[in-house]
Amino acid sequence: MVKFRGGIHPREEKEATAYKPIEVAPLPSRAYIPLSQHLGAPSKPVVKKGDKVFTGTTIGEPQGTVSVPTHSSISGTVFDVTEMPHPLTGRPTTTVIIDSDGNDTLDVSIKRQEITQLNPERIISAVKQAGIVGLGGAAFPTFFKMSPPKDKPIDTLIINGCECEPCLTADHRLMLEKPNEIVEGAGFIAQALGVKNVYIAIEDNKPDAILVMREAAERAGFNVVRLKTKYPQGAEKQLIKACLNREVPSGGLPFEVGCIVQNVGTAYAVREAVLFNRPLFERVVTVTGAGVKEPKNLLVRIGTPIRNLIDFCGGYNGEPKKIIMGGPMMGIALGSDQVPVLKGTSGVLIFNQVKEEKEQDCIRCGRCIEACPMGLSPTRLNYHIKAKRFAAAKSDHLLDCIECGCCAYVCPAKIRLVHNFKFGKAEIARLKV
């Protein structure tokens, strides 16, 4: 089996939720839906204060080419359309606040579709209209990924069920509970791309998921690939390397090596969009960590404040010290528990204990270089950034850093490498180095 170089083996910590079926979280009484939940331009609000909306009603229209619409996740009344700090970036973002009427009335457009002829254009347009973005965390608009440039032939679709981040089990549970739906969705994506070769990649720490997915995939003629459990196995470039032994060129995208990667949750959402015209207004979120009483996998409406989820999970266990949106390796630490769940939110982690070790000088042990899956030399990049040598950092491929956190995880001197690299990248962009 081909492997990617580098990577780490942090403790998985998935036992708390791996055996817990997905529960439906209660509707929020008030949903906060930012109109920027994807890479690319935020969508433009098409509702105003006092408007009546249904579950799935479009509340934001796409702006620009890499943009998707945003939908209401509950039925009720628009309480306000206002600027609020974005949960991940902190930048002011137009947010639609909706008060629930408690009925959860579906928008009339959501119904079983008559599928007479299913062509790529129709699939892609359904995916775009449904506002689907990559549910793995990066939130890249899915329709855009499904429309590669004409001169780049795609031969392989990889459905990513690795879920390599510790603590998270949302994809794992979805694969166990909706294997046929995921395969059906993958089939639609494959059809839109015109590819025959479909791989479903799963880490070998989820043997049960491999089993059920294999069964479902067999009927469709797709292959389930069992991959070694190693972080970041689910990172797009590393996944392609491990499955196909192809290397996405530096600065390039997967379609340059004839390949497209979609998360299992995304495949599921694509099925819902194609068959039912159902927009992406809910997703599976793992709520876990020592700081919550009863860790769970939840089906959550986008825009639900995470505090609601924590309350549904029995509340805090002790005083929360850190709340993370996403996994422990790449997730974003939040300043408040009122932040809403976004399309890209795969987990909410609550720590009631945080050990912050003092940063020391680099002892040149080389562990970061060994761990880096991109073949970078983090210690060297860090020296460049500390010395404000941004051009040198760029020529040493800082922009190839995928911010997976392997280097910072292994660093015995506890140097905040990812933090410094994010700063370095921002400076390169700002100074146009």
Added chain:
Amino acid sequence: MSEQKSTLLVTASPHIFSPVNVSKLMWAVVFALLPAFAGSIYFFGLRALLIVLISTFSAVLFDAVAQLLFGRRVTIGDGSAVITGILLGFNLPPNVPWWLPVAGSGFAMVVAKQFFGGLGHNFINPALAGRAFLVASWPTQMTTSYLAPRGGLIPALSQDALKVCTDAVTSATPLNVLKQGSKLVLPGCDPRLLYEQLQSWSTLKRLFFGNTGGCIGETSALLLLIGGILLIAMKVIDWRIPLSYLLTVAGLVLILPGNKANLLNYTLFHLLSGGLMLGAFYMATDYVTSPLTHKGRVIFGIGCGILTVVIRLWGGYPEGVCYSILLMNVATPLIDRLTLPRVFGTRMRR
């Protein structure tokens, strides 16, 4: 709104970290050196204990004083100064005067380490720099202060061999005997007999267990190997440096001309004598002064091996471990630059 807002910690990812930290790594090395330390006390008595303790305490003290003087955070708790102190002590003959380790530690910590910025910034191994300083400044004390170990003689030869062949009062260590060779042989005696004795299984056994003359911590290959293999197993040090170092020495002495009794014994003699085990496992592997990459570490080990053999066979010293590692330390930045890993998605370098 939530009252938790103010107490939540917001930092960049990642949010979990490996339990390994600098002091754990350093103290693991100190721990691994303990068998050899115990052995040295067994072989050379309390004198060895005294010298190593003096060098260790003075190293920690000099490190702290230098950090205070230079306005740096005092980090003596991380164990790095303790390692330097022990290693410097290990590199001294047991019978040196008590002030010698003090002078050596002073040079090691202040000049070789803190002048260049402290832990992580020094470009040569401080313990070896201290030793090189002492050899240059007090050559007599550094080359004649050997003690006969318990159950052995300084040259590791048998009593009989000494009587038959050599000047019995010589204080030369095994490598010294090999180097000076016929000069030590009494008139009318065949020097080949001496080399045969030197490379006999009984001598090799002494070299392996440690009852031969030499510096305090370098005589027992066995005890050094135990600690070294432990460090490799615990992933504290990378096996590439010691392995490539030892293999290079073995390969070169095998093929280069020398006073060989037989090939296997001669090769083993070179591997087991002098400071090779100590150097290969504990000093060449010093993170700060050795290359960062796997490939670079192999090159570093091979370089150390070549220089050690060259100095041993043709140089002015019987032993070449200290200088070979120091010279390769200086080459480390260059090796690092030439062996940067291939960035994912870039073409293979030619």
